[in-house]
Amino acid sequence: MQQFAARGVHGQTVEVLAQRILTGQLPEGHTLDLIALQSEFDVSLTVLREALRVLAAKGMVDARPKRGTFVRPRAAWSLLDPDVLRWQFARSQRPGLFDDLHELRAIVEPGAASLAAARATDDDLAALDAALRDMAAAGDDASAAVAADLAFHRALLAATHNELVQRMEVVIETGLAERDRMVHGAAGPNDPVPSHKAVVEAIRRRNPTQAARAMGKLLDQAIEDVARLERTQHENRQD
Incomplete structure (x- = not known):
């Protein structure tokens, strides 16, 4: 052990x-x-x-x-327990678990972005901007990139000022942390800053529709990053 x-x-x-x-x-x-x-x-x-x-x-x-x-x-099982979630994502290798995460994020995060566009305070926007700066500064530092991404999504949920939506942080952040470690630990994920910045700018303009749409595009990129990683892993196994 x-x-x-x-x-x-x-x-x-x-x-x-x-x-x-x-x-x-x-x-x-x-x-x-x-x-x-x-x-x-x-x-x-x-x-x-x-x-x-x-x-x-x-x-x-x-x-x-x-x-x-x-x-x-x-x-x-208490599937939403933080430890159970962490164990599942990190070690179970259950087929479809990341698909479940993508579906959950597609349900929650565009709506959260829309709410944030209507409710975000100056402090919320400052937290989102800080996460963007950290994301840009992370470069090839995978640990820093993961931390910045988690900070962004945590700030996004907080900006909804809806306690139940904020509680989704437990599920999203736990799964996202493992997903980020896989993607940022591999070569060449797409630059995450532009897609995240688009969400923040829509929130700053107080445009819920654009914020939701920008978050949808961000999630599409996240799915493609994982798909590209899976293709690379499959090709390496074939070799």
Whole structure:
């Protein structure tokens, strides 16, 4: 479990068990052998049970008398929990997950841009402008580019001044972070600044229709970036 060393024993145990559940190594209905896991992870039974309580709170496992602790079906998982989202995007490799993200963003973000055009304050515009500056300054620094993109989308949702829309940050930001890491970690994504700047300028002009349209174009570019990355990966596998 060296890859999770920085998380501490308890965190390591939670992460490894979650990864095994998400990848199907521990399938739905599987009963966990706590003694075997305790020996494998070299942790106390107390640490193991604490880790399982975390996963139980997220709907991933449950414990019943005479049956023990078992993996619950995916339908029972707290899919909007930040950790569950992060685990899914980072490790599950579930087909269609990024498609789900694109569809969600297409539903939420153009509407958010439209609301922002009607409601954004000077502070909101300043936050969006700051994210654009950071995006332009990031250059080939993938980590800086990811941070700037997340800051932009966080500021966009905040500019709606709708608490429920702002709560979508948990889903969008978690998935977007993993998507950005893939795209910016590969060679040659399109320059993101012009498409993001178009959204901000429409918001600044207080034009909801143009803001929504600009966000739609931005999302089209995001889909193309992922598609191009997938084509490159496929070509490399063919070679």
